[in-house]
Amino acid sequence: MHQLILTFSCDDTAGIVHAVTGAIVACQGNILELQQFSSTDTGRFFMRVEIDVPTAPEEFRAAIAQVATRFAATWAVVPAGVPTRTLVLVSKAAGPLNDLLFHVRAGDLPIEIPLILSNHEQLGRLAHYHGIPFEHHAVLPDSKPAFENRIRQAVDELGIDLVVLARYMQILSPELCTDLAGRVINIHHSFLPGFKGANPYRQAHERGVKLIGATAHFVTSNLDEGPIIEQNVHRVDHSATVAELTSIGQGLESDTLTSAVRLFAEKRIFLDGIRTVIFH
Amino acid sequence: MHQLILTFSCDDTAGIVHAVTGAIVACQGNILELQQFSSTDTGRFFMRVEIDVPTAPEEFRAAIAQVATRFAATWAVVPAGVPTRTLVLVSKAAGPLNDLLFHVRAGDLPIEIPLILSNHEQLGRLAHYHGIPFEHHAVLPDSKPAFENRIRQAVDELGIDLVVLARYMQILSPELCTDLAGRVINIHHSFLPGFKGANPYRQAHERGVKLIGATAHFVTSNLDEGPIIEQNVHRVDHSATVAELTSIGQGLESDTLTSAVRLFAEKRIFLDGIRTVIFH
Amino acid sequence: MHQLILTFSCDDTAGIVHAVTGAIVACQGNILELQQFSSTDTGRFFMRVEIDVPTAPEEFRAAIAQVATRFAATWAVVPAGVPTRTLVLVSKAAGPLNDLLFHVRAGDLPIEIPLILSNHEQLGRLAHYHGIPFEHHAVLPDSKPAFENRIRQAVDELGIDLVVLARYMQILSPELCTDLAGRVINIHHSFLPGFKGANPYRQAHERGVKLIGATAHFVTSNLDEGPIIEQNVHRVDHSATVAELTSIGQGLESDTLTSAVRLFAEKRIFLDGIRTVIFH
Amino acid sequence: MHQLILTFSCDDTAGIVHAVTGAIVACQGNILELQQFSSTDTGRFFMRVEIDVPTAPEEFRAAIAQVATRFAATWAVVPAGVPTRTLVLVSKAAGPLNDLLFHVRAGDLPIEIPLILSNHEQLGRLAHYHGIPFEHHAVLPDSKPAFENRIRQAVDELGIDLVVLARYMQILSPELCTDLAGRVINIHHSFLPGFKGANPYRQAHERGVKLIGATAHFVTSNLDEGPIIEQNVHRVDHSATVAELTSIGQGLESDTLTSAVRLFAEKRIFLDGIRTVIFH
Known part of the structure; x- marks a missing residue:
């Protein structure tokens, strides 16, 4: 059978x-x-x-x-059970990548990662520990097109079904967003649509919110506006500093991204316009 | 259509x-x-x-x-939308009944309550305010069979689909449990199977748990062991007294019971042995 | 002692x-x-x-x-235990008022409500059931100053410590906000700063968020920007209609407002600029 | 200063x-x-x-x-900020250890781990990757006293303040529990006191609970009855298999243990009889 x-x-x-x-x-x-x-x-x-x-x-x-x-x-x-071929893009933050790799190794996240691409070299050692090829390319204004070409090439040659931005701190070009529509998942470090843009934990601290959150969403050319896949929150109080909010938030980010990747790998996510339908 | x-x-x-x-x-x-x-x-x-x-x-x-x-x-x-005929049994605690009646009146809980039966008279005024017939019968060892006969009669004559024990502080006889199997929902004031029996909030306080809960379940003759429908928890800390745990817990109880009743009224609950299958 | x-x-x-x-x-x-x-x-x-x-x-x-x-x-x-004198302002929505009155009656919310003011008459019966004076005044552009004078008068004459906007659907004038600064609590039907303004549940549905929320905050002349006191969220999925989001959200609103009022009544809230310090 | x-x-x-x-x-x-x-x-x-x-x-x-x-x-x-000297005991499960080590490396968990002791060799590579000494000792009925002596020796010689049982699947002797009272934290894979003993996720599945949980507690000679430090739950439904409950639960275990270790390291936990007082 x-x-x-x-x-x-x-x-x-x-x-x-x-x-x-x-x-x-x-x-x-x-x-x-x-x-x-x-x-x-x-x-x-x-x-x-x-x-x-x-x-x-x-x-x-x-x-x-x-x-x-x-x-x-x-x-x-x-x-069922055939792992989803996944390309992961990272910068310096280790949390989401560590969480993904841990669950792949634990056997409870049905993806396989043939390549990690990064615009920084810090996470190479973590990739190496898990036996996954890691490429570091500088991504500057004039080298960004080359990096995006490398992404396209990897997607084609490695049979990639899913691209995960695991705290990759660069914006993809509108063309790449369009070409990979519905196949690129990003983790945003806030409870969208609450704190878009930069420094959401600082914004959250200044606004004095009592819950902070993280949002996994599909990437579109409309920054921070892509269809939402998963969201989580964590209760905080007045005594939490920006550093503490950031630490708590990073845990949420990792959990939320891994959940969204699992939903995708299990073919549970459907795009319905700017919303998602998710069969849990 | x-x-x-x-x-x-x-x-x-x-x-x-x-x-x-x-x-x-x-x-x-x-x-x-x-x-x-x-x-x-x-x-x-x-x-x-x-x-x-x-x-x-x-x-x-x-x-x-x-x-x-x-x-x-x-x-x-x-x-769809035809209200579920519901008989509610209460004792003295007003919370769960108040919550049910509020949502019925607000029009977002598809049940209708033709009768409230109670072994105490306190809640008669609340029933009256909502225009619902209320009967108070003393339930003592020798009058319990008569009260259960009144329940059976009401179920038959009023076309009752669901019996809700909204903090009704008496145990139904095994015969009645069997005859109404799958049609009686109880709210238990703890996160089952954690603290069965009496005084769960005192037990929770003494054990120093960090979350307290409530459980809505179908009633079976096996006390506190019926199929679980819904559970909720609330975070507490060391400073919460038994009275405060009780107050917080009563809010949980009301929410959890109303949720379970809504699931039943929307025909979302199926019995699968000692478990429930629930299509949210 | x-x-x-x-x-x-x-x-x-x-x-x-x-x-x-x-x-x-x-x-x-x-x-x-x-x-x-x-x-x-x-x-x-x-x-x-x-x-x-x-x-x-x-x-x-x-x-x-x-x-x-x-x-x-x-x-x-x-x-300790002396109830906080509380003036409640409402319009048509019954949920938050019902929740406040239920908890006052249950004896676990240390406030007393000598008066309810409303710009609609619907909730008069609920107030009457609880034995609380209820005044209905039309609030139109030219009668708004008179209504605000009635609020000021009630605050003075009744020794009011706290004014609660329990889904009162009118904006207070900047002068009143200033004069009662730190003493007026509002419930906003969204997880601020996510969906300000009108129809937040429709906005939430259209954006496809996976959690909806409610925010209790002090009222300032800067609408929806007052210091946040309490926030709660509830998980939802793609199948929730705007009506269902609204129903779920109204439960959150009531819970969140009652929590904020309890914190105030227990003297646990301090203003720290645009944030709150809350000693739970 | x-x-x-x-x-x-x-x-x-x-x-x-x-x-x-x-x-x-x-x-x-x-x-x-x-x-x-x-x-x-x-x-x-x-x-x-x-x-x-x-x-x-x-x-x-x-x-x-x-x-x-x-x-x-x-x-x-x-x-403040001086890391707590922590000895970690593990068996085969990697999750809680991985989470602890990740947060130590990320700099947001103020502990230092001079040694990991295990009764299995599997996690040696993970320890090695993080540059932490790892000792594997078989723990059989006749070698258990020797292993416990090694623990005592390590506690003394390495200036250990905290011993963490990160899914260490052996029971400590009553003597060791007494000697290290208040300094040994264990993670239990259920929402205590719900499912004590072995296979809690199977028990949870069979009982059909709607929330599963994890509990971090101090170890006493009274198995699964030590003072509770932290608890978390996660919502599940009827479709979750024992394997899925286990996977979800393991994530909860890691989060909950790391939280408890952080509270200990920040000197926020006090023992109050069989309960804990925790200043968040």
Whole structure:
């Protein structure tokens, strides 16, 4: 038996679930879990199904393809448990990368990281400890295009499904954002839309908020405005200094980014305009 | 168009979703939301579907009944938004009842309460303010059977779907627990299975826990061991007295009970042995 | 023995705690709880002390007054447990008022409410049920000054310590904000500074946030920018409609406002510029 | 100026704060933060003070010692920021150790770890990466006394203030628990007192709880009953397998243990019988 994950989205209409499950039945598949949602905001239909099928994945894909054509759907069938090929971009902050690598090694985060790219060299040793190739390139105004070309090349050659900005402190060009739309996850160090831009923990301290947060979101060319995937908060009080807020916040950032990456790797995230539909 | 909610559970096998959605398609229904789960613990299949159908509910029920027979399913079709007929049992504590009544009045909790039964008279005035019949019966060892007969009678005559123990401080007889299995929700003033029995806030204080909780669960004859529906916790510190823990805990109890009642009223809860499956 | 609460704030310097506790010792007082914080942001010193003293409160006040003069302190001594005189302003939304009144009645919120003022008549019945005088005044552009005069009059004549805007949907004039600075608490239906202004739940839905929140803050003439007292959040997902966000959010609002009012009534809140220092 | 932390606990009586702050004033010290609590359960007084003093720490200690003698207090004065000497015991699970080491390296956890002892060799490489001596000793029934002697020896020779059981899967002997009372922190993989003993995540799954938790506590000879320091929970639903609960729970364990270690290292934890007083 093959365990597969099917994701399927299209304009909403009657009969989609029946048609898709008909294809599953025709392949003698058994549904393990099915989640479906129709967005009244956008009129889109979203479905995620986990299936056991005795046929080969290619045969199952062919059966789904016919249904997908009928509904003009965006869809994919992937074997469950196959790790998502992930490129990680970092700068100096170690926390989110350490958390990702720890969970990969612990075997509970289904991604594999064939390469880490950085505009600083500090995290090379951490990458090396985990046996992951690490490249350091200076990213200055005139070398940024070259670095983005290296990203594009890596995405193509290494079969990358997901790019993770794990506190990578550079803004991607609008072109790259567009070309990789829906495949780049960033962690923002605040509870968006609360404190956009720089120094959010300082802003949070000055404003005297009682909860600080972190937000994982897809990257778009509209900075800090991409579709939100996951958010977490932590209670703080008046005595917390900016340094303490930063320390607490960095823990939140790591947790939140790892959660978002796990949701992506498990094919649980769908884009619905500027929002996400997430089947937990 | 009629908006209906279908709940459907049976032993898991291939083809159930396809068969059910086939009946929906045959009635020209459109699926608004579908959630499905197969329990590997018990081998049971659970599904909840919200549907828009142009046919009369009875016609739709007939179509589903055929599929249900084939899979020996437990199922129901109810119109969305029709309030769940709810009998509330109370003693002296006002919090959970006040919260339920407030939300009913605010229009965001789809239940209707035709009767409140109590073994104390204190809450009669609150019931009266909300225009709900209130009966006070002394419940002593020799009058308990009579009170339980009154409960049974009310359930039958008033078409009760749900009985809520809103801090009703008496134990129901095993017979009544069995007869109303899956239809009686209790709020327990602790984070089960942590502090069973009496005085959980005192126990929590003495043990020095850093979080206190509340648990809403179905009532079974096995006291404090019924299937858990919802749990919440609140952070506390060393300075909290038993009285303060009690006050904080009572807020949790009300919130947690109201949440569980809402889940029940929206047909989101399924029993899976001693556990619950809940489609949020 | 008299149980008293002392609050004391002044510019920070050495010897303040020793001097104040010296006055306490001189009155044969016993400290039950003492919390102190020096703000590095503003250079201010804040202290809250709960004391048992055998002397009359007036004698104790005289002793503290001498120390306070020496440090040019802002200070107060109040008997513990004496309810805070509270004026509540409402419009149509019942939730926060219901929650306040429930807790007052339950005896776990140390305030007393001699009057409720409203620009709508809907909540009169709820006030009546709780036996609290309720006045309804139309608040239109030309009658707003009269209504604010009524507020000022009530504050003076009723000995009001705290004004609570329990979803009162009008903006107070800058003059009133100034005159009552530090004594007016508002509940804002969002996780500030996230969604200021109108329709925050719609904004939250459109932005697709994964947590919604509520913020209790002191009112200043700078709308939605007053010092934050308490914030809470609740997790939501893509399926939540604006109506459901609103319902969930209203529960948060009530909880958060009641918490803030309790902190005020227990003399736990200090203003530190645009931030608050809160001794939990 | 020297920044010092004073901790002071004794039987409660009038005049303690004044006496201690008198000693601080006599040394020309300035109080940065002072927290005090008197336990009505045990009649004990607890105080933590952060102070800037111009005198040498020894001189300040001498001044405090006089006051301490008068009240028969347990007390300590340590320089702020000096790392707590910490011995870590591990078995095979990497998570809590990785989290501790990450935060030590990040500079936001004020401990230093001169040695890691383990009854398995797996985590040697992680220790090596962080440059920390690692010893692996088999711990079998007849070699357990030798291992405990090694622990005692390390505590003495390395000046250890804190022993952390970071998922060390062996029970310490009652003698060692007694000798190191108040200095050994363990992480328990459940929300105590909920699921004591082995396989708590399996127990949690079988019971169908909606929140799972982790508890950091001091070790006593009464297994799983030591004073609780910190607890955290995470929401789960019916679909979570035991493996998923375990994965989520391990993240909670790491966070919770690191928090407890930070509280200890910052001298914020006091023992009050079987409870803890914690000044956040």
